Structures are given as C-alpha cells and as structure tokens.
Amino acid sequence: MSDRYQLSDRRELYRGRIVNLTVDSIKTASGIETIREVFHHPGGAAVIPVLDNGDVLLVRQFRYPIQHELLEFPAGRIDPGETPESAAARELQEEVQMSAGTLEKVAEFYTTPGFCDEKIFLYLATALSPIDKSGDHDEELEVERLSLSTLKQMLHNGQILDAKTIIGINLLLLRSEKVSAERRQSI
Numbered sequence: 479m480s481d482r483y484q485l486s487d488r489r490e491l492y493r494g495r496i497v498n499l500t501v502d503s504i505k506t507a508s509g510i511e512t513i514r515e516v517f518h519h520p521g522g523a524a525v526i527p528v529l530d531n532g533d534v535l536l537v538r539q540f541r542y543p544i545q546h547e548l549l550e551f552p553a554g555r556i557d558p559g560e561t562p563e564s565a566a567a568r569e570l571q572e573e574v575q576m577s578a579g580t581l582e583k584v585a586e587f588y589t590t591p592g593f594c595d596e597k598i599f600l601y602l603a604t605a606l607s608p609i610d611k612s613g614d615h616d617e618e619l620e621v622e623r624l625s626l627s628t629l630k631q632m633l634h635n636g637q638i639l640d641a642k643t644i645i646g647i648n649l650l651l652l653r654s655e656k657v658s659a660e661r662r663q664s665i
Contacts, residue, residue: 481507482506482507483504483505483506483507484504484505485502485503485504486503486504486505486511487502487503488500488501488502488503489501496519496555497517497518497519497594498517498518499515499516499517499518500515500516500518501513501514501515501516502514502515502516514593515593516593516594516595517593517594517595517596518594518595519555519594519595519596520555520556520557520558521555521556521562521596521597521598521599522553522554522555522556522565522589522596522597522598522599523553523554523556523562523563523565523566523569523598523599523600523601524551524552524553524566524569524598524599524600524601524642524646525551525552525553525566525567525569525570525578525581525600525601525602525603526551526584526600526601526602526603526646526649526650527551527552527570527574527576527578527603527606528602528603528604528606528650529606529623530604530605530606532625532626533623533624533625533626534623534624534625534626534629534650535552535574535576535606535621535622535623536549536550536551536552536621536622536624536643537549537550537551537552537573537574537619537620537621537622538550538619538620538621538622539617539618539619539620540618546639548639548640548643549622549632549637549638549640549643550640550642550643551600551640551642551643551646552569552570552572552573552574553569553598553642554568554569554572554573556599562583562586562599562601563581563583563599563601565599566581566599566601566603567581570603571609572617573617573619573621574621575608575609575610575611575621576603576606576607576608576609577606577607577609578603578604578605578606579604579605579606579607580602580603580604580605581601581602581603582601582602582604583599583600583601584600584601584602584646584649585599585600585645585646585649586598586599586600587600587642587645589641589642598642600642600645600646600649602649602650626647626650626651626654629647629650630647630651633647633648
C-alpha cells in the first residue's frame with residue numbers, strides 16, 4: 479500500500495479461477511475512511527502476430543460477459559510461475575497456431591485500474607512459423623488475417639472494441655509511420 483492509503487481491513491468475498499474479489503477498508507492521506515472493491519488478477523499477455531508481408535492475425539471470439547463477438551489480438555492469463563513473454567508465446571501457439579522467431583515487448587498497461595489490478599503485457603511477434611494445432615478446450619476462435627490498412631479503417635469505423643487490440647493497432651500504425659518517415663529521409 480502506498481503512503482497515500484492505509485489499509486485497515488481486507489475481506490475476501492470471492493476466490494475464483496481467474497479473479498479474486500476483496501473489499502478493502504482504507505484511510506486516505508487526508509484521513510477519510512472509505513472502502514474499495516478490488517478485483518485481483520494475475521495479469522495477462524497479448525500478442526500482435528505480424529506475418530512477413532505485414533498482414534496481422536487476430537481472433538474473433540464470443541465474449542460471454544458482454545454477450546458480443548470481438549475481434550482481438552491473441553491473449554490470455556499469465557499462469558503461476560510463467561513469465562509474460564512465455565505466456566505470450568503460449569497464447570500465440572494456442573490461438574493462431576504460430577510460433578514466433580522474434581517476440582518483442584512493445585507495451586504494458588493496466589486494463590481498468592479503477593477497480594482491478596490486471597496488467598497486460600503486449601508483445602509484437604514476427605518471423606512466424608506455423609505449428610500443429612493446440613489450444614484451450616473451452617475456447618471457440620476464428621482466426622482472421624487482415625492488412626494494417628484494413629485494421630486502420632476498422633479502427634476508425636468503430637469496429638474494433640477491445641482495448642488491447644486498439645492499443646496494439648495504434649502501436650503498429652505508429653511504427654509504420656516511423657518507418658515511412660525514415661525511408662523518406664534516406665532518399
């Protein structure tokens with residue numbers, strides 16, 4: 479706990495497979511006593527799989543909490559004892575049946591810090607090679623291959639609603655602009 483908040487009491491209301499929920503009684507630096515409901519999550523890893531020609535692989539899957547299908551980058555929970563990088567490599571294999579020659583961390587961010595401590599580590603995967611099918615038994619995924627220009631258009635049209643995917647596409651677009659600017663300068 480930081481100097482700004484003093485934990486008076488913590489009650490665990492729920493312990494689940496993915497998240498735990500606590501209710502924390504705290505005292506702020508200015509002396510205000512209040513409570514915070516916090517979902518505790520072990521963190522996640524997401525991966526941006528980019529093929530040699532620049533196309534990107536995403537997965538389309540139904541997300542039960544929102545009762546809607548989303549197009550998103552492969553991602554999943556970091557298992558106990560697993561590094562974010564190894565979790566990203568595992569998710570790449572499970573969800574799009576690829577392994578990466580290069581896996582580079584490009585970002586890390588909190589998903590919803592107002593009530594959850596989940597942090598996602600985002601990796602760029604290149605030099606991809608197909609592997610034999612593997613995956614989670616409870617996931618129904620459809621892999622889609624899209625160009626960066628198509629993803630840019632989908633982003634502008636509001637067709638991409640998943641936060642980690644929005645962040646990843648924007649990072650790819652920034653990299654693409656940087657490469658284009660460097661090429662122009664070298665001419």
